[in-house]
Amino acid sequence: MSTHPAPTVLLTGGAGYIGSHTAVTLLEAGYRLVVVDDLSNSSEVALDRVRQLAPGELVFHRLDLRDEQALDAVVAASGIDAVVHFAGLKAVGESVAEPLRYYEVNIGATISLLRVLQRHGVRRLVFSSSATVYGDPASVPVREDARLSTTNPYGRTKLVIEDLLRDVAAADPSWHVALLRYFNPVGAHPSGRIGEDPRGIPNNLMPFVMQVAVGRHPELVVFGDDYPTPDGTCIRDYIHVVDLAEGHRAALEHLDRLGGCRAVNLGTGNGSSVLEVVTEASRAVGRAIPHRVGPRREGDAPATYADPSLAAELFGWRATRTLADMCADAWRWQSANPHGYAEPIA
Numbered sequence: 001m002s003t004h005p006a007p008t009v010l011l012t013g014g015a016g017y018i019g020s021h022t023a024v025t026l027l028e029a030g031y032r033l034v035v036v037d038d039l040s041n042s043s044e045v046a047l048d049r050v051r052q053l054a055p056g057e058l059v060f061h062r063l064d065l066r067d068e069q070a071l072d073a074v075v076a077a078s079g080i081d082a083v084v085h086f087a088g089l090k091a092v093g094e095s096v097a098e099p100l101r102y103y104e105v106n107i108g109a110t111i112s113l114l115r116v117l118q119r120h121g122v123r124r125l126v127f128s129s130s131a132t133v134y135g136d137p138a139s140v141p142v143r144e145d146a147r148l149s150t151t152n153p154y155g156r157t158k159l160v161i162e163d164l165l166r167d168v169a170a171a172d173p174s175w176h177v178a179l180l181r182y183f184n185p186v187g188a189h190p191s192g193r194i195g196e197d198p199r200g201i202p203n204n205l206m207p208f209v210m211q212v213a214v215g216r217h218p219e220l221v222v223f224g225d226d227y228p229t230p231d232g233t234c235i236r237d238y239i240h241v242v243d244l245a246e247g248h249r250a251a252l253e254h255l256d257r258l259g260g261c262r263a264v265n266l267g268t269g270n271g272s273s274v275l276e277v278v279t280e281a282s283r284a285v286g287r288a289i290p291h292r293v294g295p296r297r298e299g300d301a302p303a304t305y306a307d308p309s310l311a312a313e314l315f316g317w318r319a320t321r322t323l324a325d326m327c328a329d330a331w332r333w334q335s336a337n338p339h340g341y342a343e344p345i346a
């Protein structure tokens with residue numbers, strides 16, 4: 001037995017899709033976890049299943065990060081060494097309709113969190129950013145030094161938080177911050193016990209495809225096939241959520257190398273078109289996914305995929321799972337849990 005206690009990591013939004021997968025990976029690596037989540041877009045069942053999948057200690061507190069007093073009490077009592085900050089609202093369309101709520105929740109929560117961390121001397125943080133900060137990139141693959149631009153309030157909250165963290169780290173060199181820019185996380189834990197469970201009609205491609213496959217929707221609408229790409233549909237860098245979770249572990253382990261605050265892409269470096277995803281998903285499901293081509297969705301970039309070499313250099317991390325793995329694992333989760341974490345209505 002080591003004489004050092006296991007490092008304790010605070011996961012904000014740890015009951016969500018990426019948070020719950022990261023929780024499994026970190027528990028397996030021997031971290032002690034403190035999860036805070038308001039469960040506004042997640043389920044505590046995910047955490048029960050995380051505990052079944054991985055050994056070790058996971059403590060959960062249901063709270064809104066903007067409740068600074070409640071958060072302060074948790075951090076004061078828990079002996080936190082580092083934080084992974086996932087918590088936030090993330091639906092693009094909703095952010096266009098309700099910008100005030102998006103700014104208030106995403107930025108308000110981060111300010112509250114940072115104030116509490118400052119007070120307790122915690123200066124190590126990994127932030128859940130997004131490739132959405134690249135907007136429609138001028139060239140691909142996208143490097144971290146590409147021009148930043150966003151097309152919607154959700155994306156702007158990510159950019160504002162990145163700026164906020166850069167400023168905080170510049171003011172106090174004892175901070176170590178990784179801004180992880182995720183490309184398109186998909187798939188599920190290979191056990192099929194945890195996965196993506198969006199509320200309402202999914203905005204994103206893979207959960208929609210999987211819900212069509214279980215019969216919750218009659219067909220997928222492909223948003224445009226007249227883009228300047230080989231098959232005319234948009235190209236994205238889909239990354240298996242377990243690879244992404246391992247990227248967080250690698251980032252936590254190499255935070256000291258970053259020298260302050262640094263943005264790092266988490267992607268595979270490979271682009272897949274919408275039709276390629278549909279084909280691969282059909283193969284995983286064992287039958288065709290009904291689909292038809294509809295109009296373009298406003299704000300979609302024709303092609304975006306990562307240059308993931310900085311993560312390899314700094315963290316020694318690379319994604320290893322294929323699109324076939326992503327579809328097979330997404331299907332295992334969706335077919336075993338057709339209604340996600342909710343009990344099916346009798």
Ligand code: UD1
Pocket residue numbers: 092093130131132155184185203204205206208220221222223224233234235236274297298299300
């Ligand atoms: C979207 C968000 C992005 C966010 C990311 C989080 C937009 C414009 N962008 O990225 O800000 O960070 O999710 O995961 O919403 N598609 C269809 N039919 C569908 C759904 C999607 O054809 O029913 C296509 C889209 O046009 C796109 C691709 O599938 O080409 C992927 O879409 P999606 O999963 O929503 O991801 P992004 O648009 O890349």
